[in-house]
Amino acid sequence: MTATTPAPSAPVAAPEPPVLAAVDVTKHFAVRSAVGARSVVRAVEGATLDLHRGRVVALVGESGSGKTTLARLLAGFYAPTSGEIVLEGAPVRQRRGRVERGYHKDVQLIFQDPFGSLNPLHRVRHNLERPLKLHHGVRGKAELDRRVRELLERVALSPVEQFVDKFPHELSGGQRQRVVIARALAVEPKVLLGDEPISMLDVSIRLEMLNLLDRLRTEDGLALLYITHDIASARYLCDDIVVMYAGEMVEGGPKEQVIADPQHPYTRLLVESSPDPGRGARDREALFDADADGLGEPPSLIDPPPGCRFHPRCPFAMDVCRTQAPPRADLGDGRWARCWLHADRTTAQENE
């Protein structure tokens, strides 16, 4: 590659306090088995996450690791089992699993499937007018029209006339996702939570979406949570990466460092497993042989393994891994990992 312009620019470290934060949040789902016995799905365990103005945090992890649950906790759909969601320094109070409209004025969620999250029976206009009416009391056709145009232009759906009266199915995937984003923006939130916002889109369109998100972050100073399976796209967009495994956060830190030098064995596995076009021409057999098979399956969240949840699959598992949950080890530069391999540092710090 010849271009030197860095990809989406990352503003340097943010000193200000987080807009939205999850503090040691745990979410357990009570499910009833067929016999009526209750069991608990430990979907998210002790998650801590800060979202700052103008910064993008990527949340990666395998399927079922609790990413969506965390996003929905942050979006206020679920009440945390323990821990707190803090919006601009103030803990969010929940009433029976619901938060008030005011909260949603600041925090908006974008869903994975742009088709699914638009009611096929409503036109684009309706989708955009509702939040305007609900949150900004915008009345009057002319005013509404003006605001709708603005929104569509911001997500680069122009000429506006061509889109405003269309039904979702008349739009392409990328256009639909733009409408979804515009709808979230209509609320003028401070935080945008994207739950795999591009994974359902066509490969060729994904980048446009990432670029749009990036623009919103820089232009509007939105705080963004970007949830993805695809660590490469995370690297493209975000500033920090947090890796989740089986409901727990195992590693976090600035993206380049995490990807280039993963500290947690799971992160390493994840990075190694991810296809990299840049690596493409390397010897195939070597690439795939590197992965010994029989790595096992992700654990059940109803009955998670004791100790480190990754230990059954971890090539470095030690005795302590099997019994005790690893502490969070601070590795400097904002990096941290939850692994007994780095326990010395924790202990060191804790001892100090």
Place this chain on the structure above:
Amino acid sequence: MTTTEAPAPASGPGPAPSAATDPPAAVRAVRRWGFLLRRLGFYAAAAAAAIVLNFLLPRLMPGDPSSAIVEELQRVSGQQVPPETLESIRAIFGDPDQNLAEQFVGYLGQLARFDLGVSVVNFPVPVSELVLQALPWTLLLVGTTTVLAFVLGTGLGVIAGWKAGSRLDSILTPLTAFLSSVPYFWVALLALWVFGFVLGWFPLSGGYDANLAEGFNLPFLASVMHYGALPAATIVFSAFGGWLLGMRNMTVTTVREDYVLLAQAKGLSRGRVILRYAARNAMLPSFTGFAMALGGVIGGALLTETVFSYPGIGYLLFESLNKRDYPMMQGVFLIVTLATLLANLLADSLYVVLDPRIREQG
């Protein structure tokens, strides 16, 4: 069962925790039974509701068996019946001055002894005796025809669904829609006329040739079949269409499932693909429907039995209604309801066998 040393429980994708977890065999078995247990619970509750309903119905509604008797007697004899008679008859059919709770307790006590009261019309014959006399006929007729209609409809439905769009399908499906739209008793009347009156192939009423000795002997069974053929045929005729249409649609949907595609890809014979892959799965919703339909079917026997003067429970109910035999009405309704619930439970148990996923119906 399989070994218990299954690999460590693992979690897969998907929000349904039951699908995501992978419990050992023992737990799976427990779950299977758990499903049944829960259904059992439901049916118990339904039965309780039916019993309460059955208790309340006559008490909430106008009408009183004793005056019904007296009126009927007056009509028959053309004589006036003295008030003392009415009072005495009242006493036989329960004390109306008791409060509801006392009555209910008494009612439960009676039920526990399978005492459904005494038929008004046939005093002093107990209702239970009459019900038990009629029930086997209905069970025989309805049971066989329901299964027959189900099998026939489902079978044809699979064929129509498998060949969706073919000439067979495009004729069979609308035709069936028409056939199943014809009012049942109307078909029955026509059948009775043509095959009973005009052609004389089948008897016009009754359940068997009463001149024959009852029991498990060939002539008797043959006669039962001969007498039952026409009612059965008409039930099957008008019931199979529903199954056919449902099954056709399910088959059309199922045939597009990947596992059917894969079965074809495996090079299996067409019959095997249809039967073990397409039909087997397409049948499951039909089967739930089958269980659901039983309630309607037993109720529907009423019309059949009326047209063919078949000695079943439907006719009994019909008669008891006409003659305002309240205890009999209640008794029949209770038995029919309980029989339906039981049939449903059986169907549910079968469902558990048929569908290893024991999906709870939505």
Place this chain on the structure above:
Amino acid sequence: MRPSSRGSGLLKGWKVRVGLSVIGFFVLLALLGPWLTSSIPGLDPRANDLTAIGLPPSADHWLGTTQFGQDVLAQTIEGARGSLFVGFLSAVIGTSLAILVGLPAGYFGGRTDSWLNFLSNLFIVMPVLPLILIVAGYMQGTGLWVIALIIGFFGWSGGARTIRAQAMSVSNRDFVLAMRTLGEPHHRLLFHEVLPHLTGWIAAMFLSGVIGGVMAEAGLAFLGISDSGAISWGTMIQAAQQQSAVLRGMWWWFVPPGLCIALVATAATLVNFGVDELANPKLRTVRRSVVRRTRDRANETAVGSDA
């Protein structure tokens, strides 16, 4: 279920078109019935032509006469009114109840759902016809209104189940959650987001309800529970049956009402096919002949280009 495909798509198939035309015809007949029978001489459903007792179709009486010298055609026209009245009223009641029970159950879930679902399951497993009979029997002397009410009241459970399942699936779709995130209140979510998606099912249910109502009315009338003052197809068949019309070969008496019921029911079924196909695109089948034609055409052009 896309809006544009809904309107046009529904009317595309022959099944739906035929079905709707037939239903429309009968509805028109029911509406214009009184006017027709009163303005055309000799077409009074209640007039007794004593010179024509139980006569087969003739120029005077196109569909013949009953044992009472009544014109069968006139009665059939009048009967459309009675039958469809019961059908529609019971369908309205049944559908409303189904929505009332099914929609909250599916949307709110949880305890609301448990109770409502128990209720509808209860009604599903109950043998409804005997129940209707008993209640109607207790009611003693029932007008068509009461009959329609009873039929509707006991006939909602299957629909409630469907509505519940659909409401549940729609409520769990992302767009409902998304609108909730925007701060839409429940009632708007229910009626503007969820309910419109159920219209197909509701329409189908309503149509099935109409068939069910018409059939149930006929069945009840056959069993002697009807409003004798009113004329419906059911009471016609019952009257014919009472007069042994079948045995006596007076087919013109009982065939028209039976056929009308069958026609209406078939029509509704056909429309429901269309709705089904719309709701479940997998059901949209291609006729084999079309496939064959395409293949043949392709082969021809292939041969042509080879030459």
Place this chain on the structure above:
Amino acid sequence: MVTQIMSDAEQGTTDTVSDVLHVTGLTVEYVTDGDPVRACADVTFTLRRGEILGVAGESGSGKSTLITALTRLQRPPAVTTAGSIVFHPRDGGPAIDLVTASPRALRALRWTSLSIVLQSAMDALNPVMRLGAQFADALRTHDRTLSKDAAWARAAELLATVGISGDRARSYPHELSGGMRQRASIALALACGPELVVMDEPTTAVDVVMQRQILAQVLRLRRTLGFAVVFVTHDLSLLLELADRIAIMYAGRIVELGTARELYDDPRHPYTRGLRDSFPPLHAPLTRLTGIPGTPPDLRRPPSGCPFHPRCAARFEGCDTHLPELITKGGHAVACRLHEPTERPDPAPDSASGPASDTRPDRTEGGAS
């Protein structure tokens, strides 16, 4: 052995001994109420024995259609309207055209020569049959002598080869995790030792970690069993690592076909280039990427001429009227008028053929190698 195959592939020979499949002019249409949808148009390629042919393309480009047509599993409304798929059995038996083969002949080929792995294993396994029974079904259909017990034993063995304990044969599909199901599907596909396995996005439903695990197993098994694979995915970055050769599909056509290296290093078709540049690198320095502007065409109303021309930055006069042919040059085929010797207006610099970034001045310019 691997090297042998690799060298074959690079030589680009077309002799029938080393080829499994010759696909020529395959056209598949969906019969609809309106005009038929041509989801595969004039697809021509050769599959060599034991090679992995990757097929990449956007959603709706006809990949699945191609796969089902190759195995003749398509159902109405899909109709193969032209072309041939000639299969050359390993044992040197007579070649057979799958398009015209009788159902009986086809059934004999199925699974023993030609098997398939579908995208979603949950959907591809019969939910009401035990895993072992589904294996036994296939095994005993093609080997009548096999006893039921032997078939189940074989099923357990096969499961073991993909890392699933044999006693899992008694499980129902829903009792397995997604990854296990997918691996079981693969084991099932290999049950009768096929010469060709087609895979339609077999790993999209699983995680990257699991994906790698599964693919590693496929590669290992291919090494020992020597079957050829047609591997369909929309993830070009994965194909670049996995496949021997890659076919890029656009709007039902193959627009480019070459080895993985060729496609990565020297994508000739503007679409291929755009696709390649749609995947941000994991380790290489980050640049601003733009993907491909516009949307994939609606196959009911395909654009005239080159189907890609509405989105193509390098289009020139005639692109909207002339359909470029797939022209092979040194084993590397491309269907673009930029590379048609006669058509080319004037040799455009490589960079100019880059994606549409040029048309959007507000964007940072796109990456070229």
Place this chain on the structure above:
Amino acid sequence: GGSSSGDGTAGGRDDTMIYGKTDGGTTFVHNYNVVGPAIDKAPNMELVYEPLMRIDYSNGAVVEPWLAESWEFDDAGTTLTVHLRDGVTFSDGEPFTADDAVFSLNLPIEQPEFSIAGVTYEKADKVDDLTFTVTFAEPSFATLKQFANILLPMVPEHVWADQDLNTWTNPEPIGTGPFTLGEFKPQQVTLAARDDYWGGELPMSTYKIIPTSADAAKAQLLRGDIDIAQGSWANGEQEYTAKDPEHNLYQLYPNGGAMSAMFNAGRPPFDDVHVRRALAMTMDRSAITTTLQRPGTEAGPTGLNATVYADWVDPELAEPWPIDAEAAKAELADGGWTVEDGALVKDGESYRPSILFNNDWDWGSYADILINGWRDSLGIEVKPAGQPTAGFYDAMNLGDFDLAAASTGGAGVYGVYSFLDGDFVVPVGESATLNQGRWSNPEADEIIAAMESTDDEAELKELGLRMQELVVDEVPFSPLYDNFYFVEINAKRWSGWPTPDNFDHIPFVGMGPDLILTMLDLEPAEG
């Protein structure tokens, strides 16, 4: 039974008479508790248990001897002395004595719940083995017919005395009748003829009753599967008789009563005799009989059948009323009524009467005929109000009707008119079992009382004429068409049936003694 039911019997078909019972449901219930308040009992229990007397419909419905050989009232009409026939035995061989009769007659007195026959006596006392007395509170010359009621059967004391009749179903009935129970199956009851029946030897050895439906019975008759059935058969002449006039007999025996329009005199507008008359004058009776296909059976205004009561009916009142719209209008005008917009109006009150009828009799079409008639001749719109049997009787009894289609009739002139007794009148809303029309008239009460206290035939005739006049004048009810016992016979197997032109007894199953008499006359048909 179907096609095969005719064969199969061991004893041979010729020895058997088969009755297709159309009104007993599809199954029979084994219940010979003949005195219980059950409506449905075992079929033809009257062939096993007999009453003391019988009513002769061939002759003015007078009471004739049966088990009682003779009887006489004292002058006051309060004590009846009955002499039993000698030599009557129960089927178990025990003789039938006054003890049994007294036991049987006292049953409903001692246990009111078994008082189903509407008995009016106070007690019965034995005099000697063949004589007993019955005591009444009031002069009761006219109430003799209660002893002819098959609901008051003679039962053996030695069997019945120690049974709890509230639970006992009497599975093995023992009576004085010509038959004993052979075999009881829910779908066929076989009775076996006794060889020691007091009345003589029956020509058949078995009598079978099979349940059937009205339609099926017709086919079975045509095929000869059954020998006798009953129920009306519209157009039976063509559809049945004409097919084999020699053997296919469709017989109508007038039962003396009529289907009538009952006016509710308990509430307006039918509390006004002018309205009653006006409507009675405009009933299209012949249209109804035409559709019934029984032309000429329109009932006269007295409610007494002209054939049965030939000696009793006032010849001037015998003819059915023709439609006379003018007279009817005059009546309305007399009463001060006008018709406005289909409603009857008087003094600012307007009434839209309805006609109640029993749906189960499928009477709607006849109601329509009446309604059309009233509309055409008077302009009154009467609404149809059909009810199923139960609701019909409820409405009747509560007086919740304007006009009702109901049967009238009874045994003898007194029997026909006795229900009009003003004693029976209760207010609308309370349940009346008789005189549901709530009509009362001092003169009528007087006549009825007088009828009860005399057994002088001339006096009775005179009273009857007065009553007829009163009824025709006051129109408490208006007869529409005659009621009949409908009998269908297939005479291929058995000959010697009575005919309506020439009969001493009606071959109607259910009228125990009459059927027995009929059977005794039968003989196996030739070939």
